[in-house]
Amino acid sequence: MPRLIDRLGPAEDIWTVLGAEDPLPSSGSVIVALERLDEALAAGLELGVHLPNDTDPERVKPHFDRLSLISVDFPSFTDGRGFSIGHCLRALGYEGRLRATGPVISDQFDFLLACGFDEVLLPDSVAERQPPEHWAAAEGRITLGYQRGLAGRGSILDARRTAGDG
Amino acid sequence: MYRYDEFDRRFVDERVAEFRDQVERRLTGALNEAEFKPLRLMNGLYLQLHAYMLRVAIPYGTLNGRQMRMLAHIAETWDKGYGHFTTRQNIQYNWPKLKDVPDILEALATVEMHAIQTSGNCIRNITSDPFAGVAPEEIEDPRITAELLRQWSSLHPEFTYLGRKFKFAVTGSEHDRAAIKVHDIGIQIVRGEAGEVGYRVLVGGGMGRTPMIAKELRAFLPKADLLPYVEAILRVYNLHGRRDNKYKARIKILVHETGIDAFRDQVEREFATMDRAAVTAPEGEMERIAAYFAPPELTEKPSAPVAFERMKTLDPDFAQWVERNTSAHRVPGYVAATISLKPIGGVPGDATAEQMRAMADLAESYSVDEMRITHEQNVVLPHVALGDLYKVYRGLAAIGLEAPNKGLVTDIIACPGLDYCALATARSIPVAQAISKRFASNKRQREIGPLSIKISGCINACGHHHIGHIGILGLDKAGVENYQITLGGESTEDAALGQRLGPGFGYDELPDVIEKIVDIYLDLRQGRRETFLQTYRRVGMEPFKEALYATAD
Numbered sequence A: 001m002p003r004l005i006d007r008l009g010p011a012e013d014i015w016t017v018l019g020a021e022d023p024l025p026s027s028g029s030v031i032v033a034l035e036r037l038d039e040a041l042a043a044g045l046e047l048g049v050h051l052p053n054d055t056d057p058e059r060v061k062p063h064f065d066r067l068s069l070i071s072v073d074f075p076s077f078t079d080g081r082g083f084s085i086g087h088c089l090r091a092l093g094y095e096g097r098l099r100a101t102g103p104v105i106s107d108q109f110d111f112l113l114a115c116g117f118d119e120v121l122l123p124d125s126v127a128e129r130q131p132p133e134h135w136a137a138a139e140g141r142i143t144l145g146y147q148r149g150l151a152g153r154g155s156i157l158d159a160r161r162t163a164g165d166g
Numbered sequence B: 001m002y003r004y005d006e007f008d009r010r011f012v013d014e015r016v017a018e019f020r021d022q023v024e025r026r027l028t029g030a031l032n033e034a035e036f037k038p039l040r041l042m043n044g045l046y047l048q049l050h051a052y053m054l055r056v057a058i059p060y061g062t063l064n065g066r067q068m069r070m071l072a073h074i075a076e077t078w079d080k081g082y083g084h085f086t087t088r089q090n091i092q093y094n095w096p097k098l099k100d101v102p103d104i105l106e107a108l109a110t111v112e113m114h115a116i117q118t119s120g121n122c123i124r125n126i127t128s129d130p131f132a133g134v135a136p137e138e139i140e141d142p143r144i145t146a147e148l149l150r151q152w153s154s155l156h157p158e159f160t161y162l163g164r165k166f167k168f169a170v171t172g173s174e175h176d177r178a179a180i181k182v183h184d185i186g187i188q189i190v191r192g193e194a195g196e197v198g199y200r201v202l203v204g205g206g207m208g209r210t211p212m213i214a215k216e217l218r219a220f221l222p223k224a225d226l227l228p229y230v231e232a233i234l235r236v237y238n239l240h241g242r243r244d245n246k247y248k249a250r251i252k253i254l255v256h257e258t259g260i261d262a263f264r265d266q267v268e269r270e271f272a273t274m275d276r277a278a279v280t281a282p283e284g285e286m287e288r289i290a291a292y293f294a295p296p297e298l299t300e301k302p303s304a305p306v307a308f309e310r311m312k313t314l315d316p317d318f319a320q321w322v323e324r325n326t327s328a329h330r331v332p333g334y335v336a337a338t339i340s341l342k343p344i345g346g347v348p349g350d351a352t353a354e355q356m357r358a359m360a361d362l363a364e365s366y367s368v369d370e371m372r373i374t375h376e377q378n379v380v381l382p383h384v385a386l387g388d389l390y391k392v393y394r395g396l397a398a399i400g401l402e403a404p405n406k407g408l409v410t411d412i413i414a415c416p417g418l419d420y421c422a423l424a425t426a427r428s429i430p431v432a433q434a435i436s437k438r439f440a441s442n443k444r445q446r447e448i449g450p451l452s453i454k455i456s457g458c459i460n461a462c463g464h465h466h467i468g469h470i471g472i473l474g475l476d477k478a479g480v481e482n483y484q485i486t487l488g489g490e491s492t493e494d495a496a497l498g499q500r501l502g503p504g505f506g507y508d509e510l511p512d513v514i515e516k517i518v519d520i521y522l523d524l525r526q527g528r529r530e531t532f533l534q535t536y537r538r539v540g541m542e543p544f545k546e547a548l549y550a551t552a553d
């Protein structure tokens, strides 16, 4: 079962997650833990970083231009801190790939996209039960939301203005 | 009243379809029970002791006759013929079947209602003053703000998986009938120095096992800044609120542990740096909503019509009811009439389908087709002409809802307790019934004067016992129900938490104990105008303690 899913469907994961003890490779795309970010930055790799969900998003801001991917940890789908972290990273100007890593569910897909995420990386236990069709069906299930200033779905508040003008 | 436009309608329809799909995916196993649980909670569906319970949102407690009829229809079609109005201005059905719930939600959608976020760790139904738009001293109808917040908080992508539930209340009057000081965020509409309308924002109030009175976060917030400001508060809470312990996860704990000043700094910093313009409601949105709440056009009428005065003399019960259950209206010749859902010996807040339909009839005929649910679990007809009041009263008497006890000792708030709730440690409804019967005499109730008794069946405090003048908390002591009494709680602008009287009492002792407390008050009060709360504040706990525990030594 595909574990990486984005707006376009199942995707191939080109990233290698580096374990705490693993040596840095000489090439390729690696995701490192936050503690090893400085070390990895010096190595000149294509770099991603994995953030626990109690990380201050400001912490990685100085490295935005060197990071191609930020992965935010969702230890469980009910722990919603990652939604705010995603939003904050985008608000701080991060423009690279944003990944939600953990047992999130397809019913949260729109929310994740709205908070600036691009993709989800699921554990097998979730991926087995929630095939890509479920994620495709979930996207845009609620056509418009009431909030403004978010990525993804449009705002009813703005749509009303447009409808009013027409 | 607010009416859905095409966008609101589509939103709710899509939400119902989504839930239908979620139920199906639960049945196929695509969603496991742990995953389904928060999803069903966010659609109002709880698992109780004996069955599912569905909580339907009544935004800021306002509804019309057609909606009330639908609530009656649901009670009859999918439940046991009655519903239960709650302290958060919602209605609960205690016996729906899971498979019927999507149909119920679809039926609700046809009358512009839903069950979105009436449960779960998300922003709950926004509550407000049941006398909104009626009270003479009001600065602005708080429902305009509440509706804006309702929309903003509906399926907010960032704030739907919070650490814990999150409750807003809004008042437009200085006199607080919305209990804003015991909410996660309390909003008071105020005037700024130049007379402009804005908000005073309180944060960190709440009940539960660690009750706290909210603190002031901002003395004055310009109106246009509301959405970015609450977004800043929610972001700080979502990022920093505790997730390690369910009982310490409310914002009140974060505010308490961080300190209000440091918390304010965090909120203000986020507010200052965020893209406020992107979040603010666009020009005209507030006005669009406000138009729905334009006061109904009521023509001024005599403030003491002859027929009305005559009926009061002819029917003393009516006169009593008028005195107790009606409140001032900003238009001369009108009142807001409170329908007490606390008949003697009844279940507080319950109404049968027949009663709901009758209330809908009365609202349509005599109250500009409007009703309000109060956090005291009563119903208000907000715009009744004095000349129509007797007809309303007779209509209520016909369905057994003419109790003249608003704000009196039998106007009891009680949570469902052991009769329904899986978390309960003791019964609470039968306690309310027994006390109500004990004080059945109208004469005696009037003699006692304003006195609120609030009962919770466990430490979670859904019955708001902390803010009852007399609070009753049902606990379990080695398998036996034991009830702790608190005195001196209050929910309004001078909100206070009740203080513990002493060791608890057994179930059977309660009516006697309450009676004793009341007798001591009657004994100690300085004149008949001094209320229970005033006496308590003057004399303190001691005399009550002495009288209740002295003989036990």
Ligand code: SF4
Residues within 6 Å of the ligand: B415, B416, B417, B418, B421, B422, B423, B424, B425, B456, B457, B458, B459, B460, B461, B462, B463
């Ligand atoms: S206070 Fe306790 S018993 Fe009462 S409804 Fe709440 S959780 Fe249930």
